[in-house]
Structure formats: structure tokens, C-alpha cells
Amino acid sequence: MSGAAGLRDGRPDHGGPAGDSEARGSVLTAEGLRVVRGGKTLVAVESFALEAGEVHVLLGANGAGKSTLLKALNGLEPAQGDLVFEGSVVGSAAGRLTLRRRTAAVFQKPHLLATTVLRNVETGLRLRGAGRDEARRRAAAALDLLGIAHLADRRRDKLSGGEAQRVSIARALAVEPAVLFLDEPLASLDPPTCRSLTADLLRIFARRAMAVVWVTHDRDEALSVGDRVSFIEGGRIVQTGEVGEVFARPASAAFAEFLGLETYLEGHVRAGSSGAPGLLVLANGVAIACNEAPEGPAVACLPPEDVVLFAAPPPERSTSLRNVVEGTVKAVTPAGRLLHVVVAGDRLEVGALVTRAAFEELELREGAPVVAAFKASAVHPIPSHEHRRR
């Protein structure tokens, strides 16, 4: 993803839950972190480690506790448990202030102060004791970095939403934080603004040795910016790992559903026969050719973009499509520029994404006969003991 990923210590990531926070090179670690408000536990994270230079995405649905976790991690919200920043324990209010002064945060709304853009960007530096001249110089450099030097004398009511968010990000970067916390930074912006800001942020991340915690509910955003991702559900981290890995192998039905991998398969892995590395046998006896995996109970997800639809069963020669479901179109729903089609077979239902052109060509009206096929390599079984159930 970003060039900052190269700073990681090369330790292999795995799709399991976060466990080894003691890894060298961690900037910020949390153990047994809990935020309880009004008798309600909002965050209960057993273990979290932010590694030097990584962009760590906290992904989850609205109300999952991502923002509260972010506030507990950057010292805005008092929390129980052990929080260690750059080797020092963050316990007291003074410790949290020190943490906030070594980091920076940008929220969904830019929250600019009622003064000029330049003064806004100077604020963090001034609060941290920088002199007037130094603050001005570094603020100007930060504005340059975000390409908004021409806005220096504007006031907040004369800025567009995208410009204001750029000011907020410049204000955060001006202090050269050890950790940059971003809480849904793109959620209020229109798509073009979003794309250009994402590109600029990735360029900046690549040039700076700073770790980033990026909160989002948007899986595509997580994919495009993250090095690692933690999936948050009910205030807990249910899975942590390298982004591609986690997205390919979500370890719970809820996460799979969140990722849009709605075909969730649960069964037993058996050794594969010729050609297929493994077989996933479902409770109803259906056997699915899959990737190699340890024998025993397992779950797997089938990404809808890996399912191909045909009007008739594919010819024998396309041997890589080992799994074939003959059935009828059960439902069709628009999914952006594509269409999402649910194919109901005798004993298995799968979701597929097709282009509108393919949809017309295959005449996929509801109830129409159709054949869905997918490769064994599209199915990654995860042993059941590895994924956590609450």
C-alpha cells in the first residue's frame, strides 16, 4: 500500500486476532484497554499494537466503538488498562496530555478555530511551545505540503468542505506527530475530493516516518489506505492482520457480511482429491473444492467478484472452475456500477457480481436458470478454533 509499509519489521502477519503486541518497533501498545461509560462497556480491547510507520485501519460498522477506541488510544478519553506510548506508560491526565502533544488527530469535521487558516495551523505548534517565527514557518510548510498555501489568510467560513479538511490535516501534520489519528477523515467529502485527498495523504505517509491510525466504516477506503486492519465489533477487535490477508479471510460471519462476502461457508476440511488442494464439506453434505487447509472444522468466505455466471454449465476444458452450482436467479440488486445476483442451487446459495452488459446477455431475470462457478482458489478455509466467537 503506502511506502511506509516498508518500515515494518518484516514479521509475518497472520489473520488471527491481535496477540503479539510486544513486537519490536511498536509505537503505541494497549493491553486490556477498557472504556466504560455510564455502566456500559464501550471498548474492551485485549491487545493492540501500532507499529512504526504503518497505516493501521480500525474498520467497523457505525457504533462499533472505533471512534471511542481511537480516543482511548490518543489520550482524549480516560481508559482502564495499559497504554504504552514510545516506551512510557500513559496513566495519568498528565500522561495523556503528553501523548496528545506527541500525536495529532483529525476528525470527520475539520473543527477549525474562528481565525485565519494560517493561525489555525499554527495553533498546535504554539500550544506545544513553539515560538512565533518557528510556528509560522512550519505552518506555512504544512500548508504547502497540502497544496493550500494560497488559503493562508482565509477564514473558516470562506472555505469549502474539502479545503477545510485539508487545513485540519495540515494543522495535524505541522506538529510532526509520532502518530497521526484520523477519525473518518473522508466521510464528509464528495468522491473527487476524497480521491485527491487520499492520494495526497498516501504520498505524505510514504515520505514521513509516522504511524497512522485510520478509523473508517468504508471497506474500500480501508483497502486503499491500510497496511494492516483491525476489525472492530461491539467495542472489541475481532481480527487484526495485513489488509489483503484479512479481507480475503474474514474470521467471522459478521465481518464477512460487513465486507460484502455474503456467501459464508461453514463445514469440515478434508484432504483434497486430484486437482483440488482441499475439500470443504458443508453440514448438508455439499463438498466444495478449496485451498489447502488443515483438516477439521473451518469457515470460508466466497467473494462475489470471484463467482462467474454462465447460461449453461461451463465446458470441461475450463478445469480451474471446479465448483459449479446449477440453479435459478433468486434476487438481483444494484451494486454501484455492477449488479449483485444471488443464485439459488439445490443445496447451496452463492452471490455473484456481474456487469450490466453480462446481465443483459445472460438474461438474468429473477427465476431464470443460471449456472454459477468458482475456482477452488477463491475459497480460503480458516480453521474454526482460530476465529473468535463472542
Add this chain to the structure above:
Amino acid sequence: MQLIWQGFVEALRLLFGGDSDIYEIALRSLVVSGLALGIALVIGVPLGGVIAMTQFHGRRLVVAGVNTGMAAPPVVVGLFVALFLTRNGPLGELRLLYTTWAMVIAQVVIALPIVMGLSLAALQQLDAGLTQQISALGAGRFQAFRLQLLEIRVALLATVMAAFGAIISEVGAVLMVGGNIRGQTQVLTGAIVQETRIGRFSVAIALAIILLGLAFSANFVLTAIQQQGRRQA
């Protein structure tokens, strides 16, 4: 009608004729109320800030008390300040009753809840996200308070106006604790009461014009600053 007209003409003659008594009374009004306002701001704004920024047991009761205090009748304030300052009262030793200091104290007591209540309300209306952003920028408690005051500066000016308007035009408390002694503790409002009572309407009208003028110019200046602030917000 004749009476009013004559009164106005005589009042204008007094005003522009440089009647030193009248100007002395006006100056005393300004000094007493200005001092009381300053003290009320210095105490009241930080107190309002503490109430706005902290959570404590009985907070609602305190807020309700402050809001009630904003509407406290000046005569009641006068009564309690007089009770404290009277020779046998808890602060009787200070011998402050019937001095301008007693009037300043009474006006501080009147202005304080207004300053506290309005600044508290303004601080509470600040976007919680902005307050959080200020903390995230690395502000300690006092730095955060200073930035928050800058954010509510327009509302703070309205607070200054309201408090000044309340005490410069107040008559009950200054009469009770100041004694309305000509040349010593008499201010504009007390003088208007006295001149009206003895039928010297022209002097009363002249004093009233000054009082209105003071209230108007104070509000005019503050409004001008406020409009400027709004443009900059």
C-alpha cells in the same frame, strides 16, 4: 406638556453649561459600575468556565442557582449586602456601609450571576467536537479555556453588555447600601430618584439623558466590536 418641554430646555442648558455636580454624579456612576463589571468579569468568566468544563455532584443545583441569580431583584441584593456590611453584621468591622465600595460590592453581586450564567451558556453551546479538537491539538486545561474564550468572544461581549446595562441602570441596591449621599455616594439613578421626588424635573431629565446616553454609547461600541467579531468568525 409645557412642563416637559421646559424641563428638556433646562436639562440641555445644564448639560452643555458644564454643571460640575451633574458630571461628578455621572463619573461616579461610570466608575462604580465599571469597577463592579470588571470584578464580576474576572471572577465570573472563570467560574462559568469551571462549571461548563467539569462534572461534579450538585452541578444542576449550581446552574439553577446561577440562573435564578440572573433575575435577582436589586433591592434583595441590596438588603443582603446591607445586612453583611451593617455595623453589627459579619463584615461590619470594615465600615463599608454607605461608601462607594459598598455600592461596588452590591453591583458585583448583581452582575456576577449574569456574567457566570451567560458565559456558561456560551461555553456549553460550543461544539463538543471543537472542544475535543482543541484538546487533541495538545492544549492543557488553561490553554483550552483560553482558546474556548476566543471562540465565544462574540457571546462574551453580549455578556458584558447585559451585565453593564443591568448595573448602570440599577437603583435599589445602590440606594440601600450607598445611602444616596450627594457628593459622596450619589450616582445617576439615585440622583434621578431624588430630583424627581423634590420636583426638580429639569435636573432629573438632564441626568436621565446622561444615563441613557451612557447606556447607548456603551452598547453602541460593544455592538460595533461584536459585528466586527462576527465578520471575522
